[in-house]
Amino acid sequence: MAGLATTLNTANTGLQAQQAALNVTSHNVANADTVGYTRERAALQANGASAIGQDGPFGAQVGNGVTVSSIQRIRDVFLDYQVRAATSVKGTDETKDSYMTQIQSIMNEPSGTGLSSVIDTFYTNWQTLSKDPQSSNSRTLVAQQTKTLTDTLNDMYNKLQKLQTDSQTSLQNTVSDINNKLNQVDKLNQQIMDLKSAGTEPNDLMDQRDLLVDQLSEDFNLKSSPGNLESITLTAGDNLTAGSTLVNPTDSSSENRLAYISGIDKQADGSYNITYYKNGATSDANSKCTINATGLSDDQVKQLQENRVLWANSDGVAVDSSNNPIGTAPNYTTGSVTYTSTSAPLQLFTPSDGVLTGTTQVQQNIDKYTDDLNKLAKSIALSVNAIEEQSSTAEAAGADTTNDFFVDKNGGNENTITAGNITINTAILNDPSKIVASATATSGTTDGTRALAVAQSQNTLLNVQDITTSTTRSDLIGTGGLVLNSTTGVSAIANSSTGTTTGNYYSTTIDVLGEDAQKASKDLTNQTTIINSLTQTRASVSSVSIDEEMTNMIQFQHAYAANAKIISTVDSLLDVVVNGLMK
Structure with missing residues (x-):
């Protein structure tokens, strides 16, 4: 029995x-x-x-x-690490490729309707006017083509700014999504530990947690460390600060989150009011915080504008280098920090790879190409104004005209001209007869020597690359000044030994853009191949085979x-x- x-x-x-x-x-x-x-x-x-x-x-x-x-x-931890590392790199490449394609579309080169063609037509119309300076039709064509040129520059500038705003909105949404996913991982961690301690295998919950970690790795590179009862600790993969733990299964109060900078406004005293939202929750008015920062350099302001993501504590409050919240308890809605040459109190979150990194790099690219457009617009404006007024300084005493040909449409002077605000003087647009085409501004003159000098300035070597927001007409003309042509009686800008023509400068910008876009596309293609291989390898181990x-x-x-x-x-x-x- x-x-x-x-x-x-x-x-x-x-x-x-x-x-x-x-x-x-x-x-x-x-x-x-x-x-x-x-x-x-x-x-x-x-x-x-x-x-x-x-x-x-x-x-x-x-x-x-x-x-x-x-x-x-059935899971291979090493394959998870490889896939997540490759995913972070792909996140960077994919973001850059997407935005670089859009920048190329905005620049629209090479094209018969692109800025290069518009600039060429602009100078060609001046050449035509020089041959028939008394023709009202030629003058009208110059005025209208100038408006087309400035409208094109305005449009390109505005589209680049819109693209940058879109990238910042995407960055804001990504920050909010990251914080939400970190909170979900934290919650799953606790559930897994509870079930494991009760003797149950929480496999499905662990799958949900791993999927979230996979998704987070697309946004930034992170490190996952195993703990007791199948828990995990998440930290940023690099660029660690005093507080860098994103998920801590044993002490959630020590965890860090991310905050999004929504505004950087310069004050009258030279300081900056930096507005950020806890956890990136811009829809919640109670999440809004303001920090007054003093001692910021131009480079530091630019870094804040391009990165916009701050380390924060578990409550979403921005922290300093010691991981202490900035502001006054309990709400921390206001605070102040002072930058020195060796300190940066606000801690930017700057991972080496991921969507966040790609978006930051894209904003740097947008800033670069916007700056190139600004330099191009200002160089054309200052050089044409100098020849039209026959003066190396704006509104100089004795100048034979008070009508700047190019102006800042927002009311500033020619020194504030950018691609976004450049326009033709309304007085000239409404009355093209005010265009000075002859050696002198005397009414009735019939030579087109001044118009010819403007047309020939297309080939003048200018220090376009050195133009800044503070560059004046005399700065651009440089030590060579205006050189008088004794035959025509018209002064033109002397060539700079270190300069380039406006056309060549823009062509170089387009060439660099093409190379950047090509590299972004190539990097994405290569990284996609790598991650597809790794994903297939992991799938052969972990996925279900019917x-x-x-x-x-x-x-x-x-x-x-x-x-x-x-x-x-x-x-x-x-x-x-x-x-x-x-x-």
Whole structure:
């Protein structure tokens, strides 16, 4: 009886183990298309053996069946690390490629309707005017083409600014999404630890957590470290500050989050009011905080404008280099910091890779190409104004005209001209006869020497690359000044030995843009190949294979049937024994 009961129990454990294995197979098949799901396997383990015969525990041994020791996730931690590292790099490349394509579209070069063509037509019309200076039609063409030129520059400038605003909005949304995902990882961590301590395998929750970590790795490079009870700790992959722990399973109060800078406004005293939102929650007025920063250099202001993401504590309050919140408790809605040559109190979050990094680099590119446009616009404006007024300084005493040809449409003087505000003087646009085409501004003159000088300035070598927001007409003309042509009686700008023509300067800008865009596209293609290979390798380990699961199902089915047959056989033997004793 005891022997048959042991056999019956052994077969019963086999039934239960195969049933569990079939359940796992069914779960795998059901989740074959579930994003982030990791295939599972029932780990079977033989039960301890029992002694038989008369020799006690040192005699013959017989097994007592099987048990399911655990339901294992089939996952390779090293492959996870490789995929996530590659995903961060792809996040950078993908973001840059997307925006560089849009910048190319804005620049629209090479094209018959691009800025290069518009500039060429602008100078050609001046050439035409020089041949027939008394023609009202030629003057009108110069005025209208100048308006076309300035409108083109304005449009390109505004589109670049719109693109930058869009990238900042994307950055803001990304920051908010990152914080939400970190909070979800934190919550899943606690649930996993609770279930694990209760003896349950929280595999599906671990899959959800790993999927979130995979998604976070696209935004920035991070490091995941295992802890007790299947918990994980997340930290930024590099550029660590005094507080860099994003998820801490044992102390959530020590965790860090990210804040988004929504505004950087210069004050009358030279300081800056920096507005940020806790956790990037710009829709919540209570999240708005303002920090007054003094001692900021132009480079530091630019860094804040381009990065816009701050390290913050677990409540979303911006922190200093010691991970202390900036401002006054309990709300920290206002605060003040002082920058020195060696300190930067506001801690920017600057990962080496990811969507955040790509967006920051894109904003740097937009700033660069906007600056190139500004330099081009200002160089054209100052050089044409100098020749038209025959003066190396704006509105100089004795100048033969008070009508600057190019002006700042917002009311500033020619020194404040940018690609965004450049326009033709309204007085000239409304009355093209005010264009000075001759050597003198005397009404009725018939030579077109001054118009010719403007046309020829297209080939003048100017220090366009050195133009800044404070550059004046005399700065651009330089030490060579205006050189008088004794034959025509018109002064023109002397060539600079270190200068370039406006056309060549813009051509170089377009060439650099093309190279940058090509590199971004090539980097993305290469990185996509790398990550596809790594993803396929990881999928071969962790993803569900229907063919494999069907094979396993057949194997478990046969094993289940064999165990059932043993139980049926033991039942027949027990019947023999019981019925035999009763006869």
